[in-house]
Amino acid sequence: MHKPAWLLIVALLAIACGADQESLPPAETAPEATLAVTTTPTTTLPSTTTGTPGATASTSSAPPATTTTPSATPPSTTTVAAATSTPTTSTESPPVTTTVPATTTTAPPATTTTTTTTTTTLPLPTEPPGTTVACSDTDTYRYCVAAGAPVAQAGTDVWGQLTGYSPEVLCASDLDDLVCELVTEALLVAAAEWGNYGPTEYWVMGADEGAAIDLIGVNCDRRAAGGQQSRSSCMDRNTGGDYGMLFYQAVGAEVVASGQASLDAGRNGMRDWNIHFFASSLPIGFAGMFNIPFADEQKTVFHEYFHAVQHAHIQSLDFDERDDLLGPIWFVEGGAEFMAQTASQRLRESGVLTASDWNPLADRMTWTMEEVRYWMSSNPETSASQIQYGPDQGIAYSYGSWAHAWLADRFGPDALLDSYYPRLNDLGFEGAFQHTYEMSTAEFIAEFDQFVLLPIQEQLQILPG
Numbered sequence: 001m002h003k004p005a006w007l008l009i010v011a012l013l014a015i016a017c018g019a020d021q022e023s024l025p026p027a028e029t030a031p032e033a034t035l036a037v038t039t040t041p042t043t044t045l046p047s048t049t050t051g052t053p054g055a056t057a058s059t060s061s062a063p064p065a066t067t068t069t070p071s072a073t074p075p076s077t078t079t080v081a082a083a084t085s086t087p088t089t090s091t092e093s094p095p096v097t098t099t100v101p102a103t104t105t106t107a108p109p110a111t112t113t114t115t116t117t118t119t120t121t122l123p124l125p126t127e128p129p130g131t132t133v134a135c136s137d138t139d140t141y142r143y144c145v146a147a148g149a150p151v152a153q154a155g156t157d158v159w160g161q162l163t164g165y166s167p168e169v170l171c172a173s174d175l176d177d178l179v180c181e182l183v184t185e186a187l188l189v190a191a192a193e194w195g196n197y198g199p200t201e202y203w204v205m206g207a208d209e210g211a212a213i214d215l216i217g218v219n220c221d222r223r224a225a226g227g228q229q230s231r232s233s234c235m236d237r238n239t240g241g242d243y244g245m246l247f248y249q250a251v252g253a254e255v256v257a258s259g260q261a262s263l264d265a266g267r268n269g270m271r272d273w274n275i276h277f278f279a280s281s282l283p284i285g286f287a288g289m290f291n292i293p294f295a296d297e298q299k300t301v302f303h304e305y306f307h308a309v310q311h312a313h314i315q316s317l318d319f320d321e322r323d324d325l326l327g328p329i330w331f332v333e334g335g336a337e338f339m340a341q342t343a344s345q346r347l348r349e350s351g352v353l354t355a356s357d358w359n360p361l362a363d364r365m366t367w368t369m370e371e372v373r374y375w376m377s378s379n380p381e382t383s384a385s386q387i388q389y390g391p392d393q394g395i396a397y398s399y400g401s402w403a404h405a406w407l408a409d410r411f412g413p414d415a416l417l418d419s420y421y422p423r424l425n426d427l428g429f430e431g432a433f434q435h436t437y438e439m440s441t442a443e444f445i446a447e448f449d450q451f452v453l454l455p456i457q458e459q460l461q462i463l464p465g
Contacts, residue, residue: 125150125164128196131188131352133181140214142177144169144184152199154226157274160197160312167191167200172215172249174206175287182286182294182354186301186344189353193343194305194417197312202278202301205249207256212249219245228273243268245279252282261290265300267307272317276308295348295358302340310336313421327429329393330385334400335416338408341365341401342464362460365405368398369456376452384452385445399452402459406448409462411437 129149136143145151149166152158158165167187171180183204191200203219205212220234229237238244243266251264265280284290285297310332314325326332345361347353358364372384375395384399407415420436433441451459 124158124161126162127164128192129164129166129188131185131192133184133188135177135181135184137177139173140211141173141218142171142175142180144171144180146188154222154228155274156199158198159271159274160315162195163198164196165198167196167198167202169202169204170215170218171204172206172208172211174208174211175204175282179283179286180204182297183280183283183301185354186298187305189347190302190305190340190343193347194309194339197308198276199274200276200278200305200308202280203245204280204283205245205252206282207249207252209246209249209253212246213239216245223273226273228270243279248279248281252284255282255284255289261292263297263300265304267304267311271311271322276311278304278308280304293358294354294356295344298344298348298353298356299340302344303336306336306339307332309417310421313424315425325424325429327433328385329387329389329396330400330403331429332400333393333397334402335404337397338401338404339416346465361463361465365402365463366456366460369402369452369459371395372399372402372452376449383445383449385449402452403444403448405462405464406451407437407444408464413464 127149129146132147133144134147145168146166149164151168152163152165156165167184169180169184169187171183183202187200187202191197203215205215216235216238219238220229220231223229223234224231239246241247248264251262254260255262261284263281263284266278268277268279269275270277280300283297283300285292285294310326311322314322316322316325341361341364344353345358348356348358372395375392376382376384384395385403387393387396387399404416415436420432423432423435427435430441433444437444439447
């Protein structure tokens with residue numbers, strides 16, 4: 001079976017697998033989990049359904065919600081009054097000496113005045129934010145959240161906890177309103193499916209550079225207000241070099257100029273800011289370009305959000321430790337891809353996500369297995385589990401998505417989220433893997449590589465649904 005050219009998905013990541021980049025100096029920060037999808041348009045594409053979004057999108061004329069820096073609670077104030085004393089006085093008159101008894105005036109005791117300011121700590125919202133989209137506009141960007149849900153203030157630290165804070169989606173002003181609504185819908189549905197870890201910010205660039213600069217300014221105002229980064233450092237970081245926000249705008253601009261479909265999206269930190277920070281280039285499918293279905297873009301948003309789920313289970317701020325805990329590329333990226341493919345498919349079919357025509361899951365997984373088999377036949381002495389980021393990294397995505405399909409079939413679809421990730425921070429990658437899957441990774445790879453050689457019809461039997 002030959003897949004349409006536009007569905008030849010190649011995942012292009014800039015750096016080590018899902019690595020947590022927030023511990024690096026700002027000028028060197030790069031995304032740790034970037035999914036790049038390159039497609040080529042063809043006339044044999046399935047039609048795109050652009051019906052009313054499954055989750056209600058409501059537009060309000062009210063100004064966008066903003067992240068407000070909480071005012072610091074004044075410390076207790078201690079005021080000490082100065083003590084007053086009268087010096088001893090002696091008077092001498094010759095030739096007769098008269099001694100005047102010393103007169104001492106005792107100052108009143110020092111007075112300490114304590115002023116106590118009482119503050120009220122609001123309880124952590126725990127009610128899930130829901131999937132109804134509410135958006136508002138300014139002159140420089142479009143802002144979307146879950147309708148009626150609170151938004152975390154700057155400095156909120158709820159890392160690793162499930163919260164009721166809404167993810168925030170901020171889109172460049174040159175994007176159509178529907179694009180931002182569909183990104184938000186996919187993000188909210190993914191959070192409802194796997195748990196709402198946050199705070200989460202998802203920044204979406206268009207093709208216009210001026211609109212991108214405006215949106216970067218909004219981001220940098222936030223970083224400065226929250227004490228996370230100076231505005232000038234933030235602007236420098238995001239307007240120069242790879243994987244700053246302007247990089248993502250340039251991807252969209254090249255798409256428009258060249259007529260060649262391409263997408264970049266990534267989770268770019270930031271653990272030390274206690275937020276999940278995502279950036280995306282122009283979502284060409286949501287924008288109605290190249291006849292790419294909404295489903296493809298929904299899967300991309302799901303893939304990226306699953307990286308937030310993975311990172312939320314790692315507490316360390318240390319870059320290398322986080323990288324080690326995440327595991328190899330086949331596990332971390334393959335897990336995000338398998339979970340995104342299967343969950344978004346099921347939620348579209350149930351009507352939770354906006355309807356969209358796409359090739360069946362069995363077809364898509366068949367194509368990825370064909371890629372893995374071809375690579376392994378060309379590299380007979382090497383397992384695809386050893387692939388690192390680089391020219392062949394797309395194979396690791398495909399190999400890993402099938403690996404997770406095998407594990408889910410053998411040990412249950414809930415093992416990854418209910419057993420593996422809750423133990424990852426304490427047991428480490430290998431320890432959590434052995435606890436959950438009752439074998440070492442080496443034993444698993446040896447068995448799974450034999451599975452790869454089976455007939456495709458037999459392999460397809462392990463897929464859900």
